[in-house]
Amino acid sequence: MAANPLPPVRSGDDRLPVRPEALRQFRLARLLVLLDVAAAQKPIKPIDIERLAFYDFFAANPFLIIDGDDPERRDVLLAGFNANSLSYNSSAQRFTNRRGRLQHDLTLLIAYALVEANNVSGRIAYAITERGSALARDLRALYAASYRDSASIVIRRLNKLSDKKLREEARRWLRAEGFLIDIYDDSTG
Numbered sequence: 001m002a003a004n005p006l007p008p009v010r011s012g013d014d015r016l017p018v019r020p021e022a023l024r025q026f027r028l029a030r031l032l033v034l035l036d037v038a039a040a041q042k043p044i045k046p047i048d049i050e051r052l053a054f055y056d057f058f059a060a061n062p063f064l065i066i067d068g069d070d071p072e073r074r075d076v077l078l079a080g081f082n083a084n085s086l087s088y089n090s091s092a093q094r095f096t097n098r099r100g101r102l103q104h105d106l107t108l109l110i111a112y113a114l115v116e117a118n119n120v121s122g123r124i125a126y127a128i129t130e131r132g133s134a135l136a137r138d139l140r141a142l143y144a145a146s147y148r149d150s151a152s153i154v155i156r157r158l159n160k161l162s163d164k165k166l167r168e169e170a171r172r173w174l175r176a177e178g179f180l181i182d183i184y185d186d187s188t189g
Contacts, residue, residue, distance in 0.1 A: 020143075021098065027105050029136075032114060033144055034059060035128035036136035037151040045159055046125035049106065053099040054158060054170055059151035064173045072153050 020026040034056055038044050045051065058065050062076045106126060109115035114132030117124050128136065158166055 024105070024108070027101065028109060028114075029139055029144070030060070030147060031056065031102075031105055031109060032128060032132050032136040033139060033147055034151050034155075035115060035126065036133050037148055038155050039128050039133065041152070041155055041159065044155070046120040046123065047127070048120075048123045048125050049102060051158070051163070051166065052106075052126060053102050054166055055151070055155055056102070057098055058158065058170075058173070059147060059154040062150045062154055065154065065157065065169075076150055076153065 031052075034052075035047070038047060038055065047055070066073050066076055106115060106117075109132065110117055112132075114129055114135060115126055116129050117126055119125075161169060
C-alpha cells in the first residue's frame, strides 16, 4: 500500500482559509459595533438575545432584506456588500449556527465589562457600556465601517417591527421553516 502523499490536515493548520465568523475576536468586535450603532439610534427597543440575533445576522447579510427596488440598496452596495455572494445560500442554517454562538459571545462581552445585561419588562436586554462603545469606535477596519453602515440601516428597519412581526419577516427573509428560528421562547411576541 502506497503512503499517502498529502499530510493529514490539522484543525489548527494555518494554511487553510478561515471564515471570519469562526474567529471569536471577529464576532465579539462585530457585536460591539452593532450595539454601538444601536445605542446611537434613539429611541431603540430593548435588545434581547432574539432581537440581537436578527440585527446581527441581517446587518452582516443585508441583501436578505433589501431587494432590488429598495432605495437603500445603493447605500449597502457602496458600503461594500455584494448581493451575489455565495454566502447568501443556506442562510437559515447559517442564522441558526450564528445565533447558537451568540449567548457565549455575549457572556464574554459582559465578563469584559463591554456589554451589560439588564432586566427590562421581564426580559434580559443587552446594551453596550461606555468602555465597550469606546472600543467599538476604535475599530477602524474597512469591514467595521461597512458593517456600521449596514447595521444602521438594518436596525432602523427592524426596530420598527414588533417581536412577533420581526419573527414572521425573518422566516420570510430566510425562507425558513419556523422550527429553524424558534429556538427561543416564542410566548413573549
